[in-house]
Amino acid sequence: MNRAGPAWLFLAPALLVLGVFFLLPVLAGLALSLTDYDLYALADLHNLRFIGLANYWALLHRPLFWAALGHTLYFVVVGVPLSLLVSLGTALLLNSSAARMKPLFRTILFAPVVTTVVAVAVIWRYLFNTQYGVVDFVLVHMGLPPIDWLGDPHWSMPMIILFAVWKNFGYNMIILLAGLQAIPAELYEAARIDGASTWRQFRHITLPALSPILVMVGILTVSGYFQLFAEPYVITQGGPLQSTVSVLYLMYEDGFRWWNMGTASAVAFLLFLVMFAATAVIWRFGETRGHAA
Amino acid sequence: MMKRGFIKCCLNTAIGVFATLLLAACAEHSPGVTLEFWTIGPEGDAVAQLLPAFERAHPGIHVRVQRIPLTAAHEKLLTAYAGGSLPDLVQIGNTWIAEFAALHALEPLQARVERSAVVRKSDYFAGAWTPNRVDGVLYGIPWYVDTRLLFYRMDLLREAGFDAPPRTWAEWQAQMDAIRAKSHGQRWGALLPTNEYDQLLALALQQHVPLLRDGGRYGNFESAGFKRALAFYVGLFKRGDVPPYTNVQVTNPWQSFARGDFVFYLSGPWNIGEFRRRLPASRQPEWSTAQLPGPNGPGDSVTYGSSLVIPRSSQHQRAAWTLIEYLSRPEVQVRFYELLGDLPARRSAWEDPALKDDAKLKAFRDQLVHMRTAPQVPEWEQIVNMMQEVAARAIAGELTIDQATAQMDARADTILTKRRWVLERQESHEFRNGHGDNAHVPETTRHSVASPAPSGR
Numbered sequence A: 001m002n003r004a005g006p007a008w009l010f011l012a013p014a015l016l017v018l019g020v021f022f023l024l025p026v027l028a029g030l031a032l033s034l035t036d037y038d039l040y041a042l043a044d045l046h047n048l049r050f051i052g053l054a055n056y057w058a059l060l061h062r063p064l065f066w067a068a069l070g071h072t073l074y075f076v077v078v079g080v081p082l083s084l085l086v087s088l089g090t091a092l093l094l095n096s097s098a099a100r101m102k103p104l105f106r107t108i109l110f111a112p113v114v115t116t117v118v119a120v121a122v123i124w125r126y127l128f129n130t131q132y133g134v135v136d137f138v139l140v141h142m143g144l145p146p147i148d149w150l151g152d153p154h155w156s157m158p159m160i161i162l163f164a165v166w167k168n169f170g171y172n173m174i175i176l177l178a179g180l181q182a183i184p185a186e187l188y189e190a191a192r193i194d195g196a197s198t199w200r201q202f203r204h205i206t207l208p209a210l211s212p213i214l215v216m217v218g219i220l221t222v223s224g225y226f227q228l229f230a231e232p233y234v235i236t237q238g239g240p241l242q243s244t245v246s247v248l249y250l251m252y253e254d255g256f257r258w259w260n261m262g263t264a265s266a267v268a269f270l271l272f273l274v275m276f277a278a279t280a281v282i283w284r285f286g287e288t289r290g291h292a293a
Numbered sequence B: 001m002m003k004r005g006f007i008k009c010c011l012n013t014a015i016g017v018f019a020t021l022l023l024a025a026c027a028e029h030s031p032g033v034t035l036e037f038w039t040i041g042p043e044g045d046a047v048a049q050l051l052p053a054f055e056r057a058h059p060g061i062h063v064r065v066q067r068i069p070l071t072a073a074h075e076k077l078l079t080a081y082a083g084g085s086l087p088d089l090v091q092i093g094n095t096w097i098a099e100f101a102a103l104h105a106l107e108p109l110q111a112r113v114e115r116s117a118v119v120r121k122s123d124y125f126a127g128a129w130t131p132n133r134v135d136g137v138l139y140g141i142p143w144y145v146d147t148r149l150l151f152y153r154m155d156l157l158r159e160a161g162f163d164a165p166p167r168t169w170a171e172w173q174a175q176m177d178a179i180r181a182k183s184h185g186q187r188w189g190a191l192l193p194t195n196e197y198d199q200l201l202a203l204a205l206q207q208h209v210p211l212l213r214d215g216g217r218y219g220n221f222e223s224a225g226f227k228r229a230l231a232f233y234v235g236l237f238k239r240g241d242v243p244p245y246t247n248v249q250v251t252n253p254w255q256s257f258a259r260g261d262f263v264f265y266l267s268g269p270w271n272i273g274e275f276r277r278r279l280p281a282s283r284q285p286e287w288s289t290a291q292l293p294g295p296n297g298p299g300d301s302v303t304y305g306s307s308l309v310i311p312r313s314s315q316h317q318r319a320a321w322t323l324i325e326y327l328s329r330p331e332v333q334v335r336f337y338e339l340l341g342d343l344p345a346r347r348s349a350w351e352d353p354a355l356k357d358d359a360k361l362k363a364f365r366d367q368l369v370h371m372r373t374a375p376q377v378p379e380w381e382q383i384v385n386m387m388q389e390v391a392a393r394a395i396a397g398e399l400t401i402d403q404a405t406a407q408m409d410a411r412a413d414t415i416l417t418k419r420r421w422v423l424e425r426q427e428s429h430e431f432r433n434g435h436g437d438n439a440h441v442p443e444t445t446r447h448s449v450a451s452p453a454p455s456g457r
Helices: A004-033 A039-043 A054-060 A063-095 A102-114 A117-127 A134-141 A153-181 A185-193 A198-226 A230-235 A247-257 A261-292 B002-028 B043-057 B070-082 B097-102 B110-115 B126-132 B154-159 B169-182 B198-205 B224-238 B253-259 B270-278 B281-286 B317-328 B330-340 B359-368 B380-395 B401-415 B417-429
Strands: B033-040 B061-068 B089-093 B141-146 B149-153 B188-191 B262-267 B287-290 B304-309
Touching: A004 A261, A039 B070, A039 B097, A039 B417, A054 A261, A063 A102, A063 A153, A063 A198, A063 A247, A063 A261, A102 A153, A117 A153, A117 A230, A153 A198, A153 A230, A185 A198, A198 A261, A230 A247, A247 A261, A247 B070, B033 B043, B033 B070, B033 B317, B043 B061, B043 B317, B043 B330, B061 B070, B061 B317, B070 B089, B089 B317, B097 B304, B097 B380, B126 B141, B126 B304, B141 B317, B141 B330, B149 B154, B149 B359, B154 B169, B154 B281, B169 B188, B169 B224, B169 B262, B188 B253, B198 B224, B198 B262, B198 B380, B224 B380, B224 B401, B253 B262, B253 B270, B270 B330, B281 B287, B287 B359, B317 B330, B380 B401, B401 B417
Parallel strands: B033 B061, B033 B089, B188 B262
Antiparallel strands: B089 B304, B141 B304, B149 B262, B149 B287
């Protein structure tokens, strides 16, 4: 009897589910991206044309696509390191022996993660309002010029980044905290006996021990941050002057607002390629670091 | 004995509970129909107060209202159409009717109107009725009319030295300059959010130059007329009369208006109700409305408003029509106006003292006979959003007027690419048998998707 037979039988349910709910939609999306599926095709399938790579070609010649890609990269390049730094910092503080009331602070710092984006975004819109927002009030009292966070295209993305970091750092903080607690205390004890400073302890014990977790958290955060959508959708609606239009926001507008499904699918596949490349680079980086350590 | 009595008692209770449950279950499946009614924006709350009377008069019909926020309405309706889950009755902006007619999503209503004792075309404002007809087929019944005109603070205008609202663009600009100067820059002349297209569109339609040309095949933004409107609009920001704010930045325009941050506000009739509700009592005598200033005198404005349409997919079209007739009755329209401030689409409703004697409505009555319709092509929503995006860049100083209009035309032409192809194909096919959808409309020689709409007019 074929030895693989039973194995396939056991795998069949999982493969079926994966095939129907993952592989099929992806293939359908790919096929869609090669057509000009739009409102007219929705009304009558005779209006559907196979256009090959024309959607991709048009996208590469569309300034707004490049702008959206630029905004997304800006968000990822600034947002991810900032988010990781804040997560690591708060995790270290919570793990420190000097910290009191740890469960309380852990809960408070984690709270933004479990709040609704929409509800919090409304509050942030008030906080960052130029006329009566608390943020500008503080800035002015510190002698700094007020910033038009919602109206100045140069400051809208930094505000979105601040919001996203504040909203998400708690999640990584919890994972990193678990990693920190798993590092054996003897290592630190030995280092202290050898007279290593706190910084050198961090540099030579904490970081190497944490690096697998950091790489994993980094990859998750990068792929999450590439999919920036809810924050600009709720806070700025892509504005001002489309300065917070992300790739996913562009896809949403093309696909669901104007129903140009062909173009939207092409955007989705281009974003997939970019994310794939970025993740691969981080993965490589993590591996070589791992070997070097 | 005691025991048996107890058991019997328990049994009785159980049967009683069971019967109640059964009854409740039956009630849910009573022979009546449940109408799904989708409303957009604040209309949902108001209509909910009109429905109890309707349901009393029609015990077989139960209406379930679902409110959709305006910002998400367009995609929600399209998605519902694609998913086959449109409700039985929809409130739809009359600028979207061409688009949904092109999708064959809407039920033609002409036959029902002809049989109706309530809905009579002659009683409706012509400007409100026109956008509901696409290629001679009637798809919607006007529910309320809507246009854009000026709301302003009389006290602040007097303070700046003017007794009457502006009638021309030049007067309007001069008044705003004076307001800026008199208040030492403390007040703005007007608030025109840079991410709303209504204001520029209204000014552009005053030019009587079509915004699309060749039957809606190409953009016509480089026309001298549109350039004039855009130059005036952008100029207001450049002169410092109007702040370059988006509506995201002004979270509460009513508060700002009450505080006197700006004197003019270009908005629609729903704000009559909002102003009455939200402005403090001390400010109530101090605001008024005026017809939109035009290039050379009181100008036209854009036709908006919502219609009631019945999706083709509805299983309860007769009941939906009953509700349309109820909501179209003049006295119900007046009541609707009282609840929300939405303006009745029927002339006879305007004879009611509630509307006739209201000083703040006078400007609207004048404006309603000076309305122009935006181009009726399915892509219009996308084009007009694009127009405003480019205009906002011109306001920010990134583009000159010529560059902006050239970009608008280029992008409009791209958006209309598929439409040109569809039109061309249909003309060359000479319309063999089409969809069959148009079979009962013999006078239509083309597909409803394709027929050139009276663009811009």
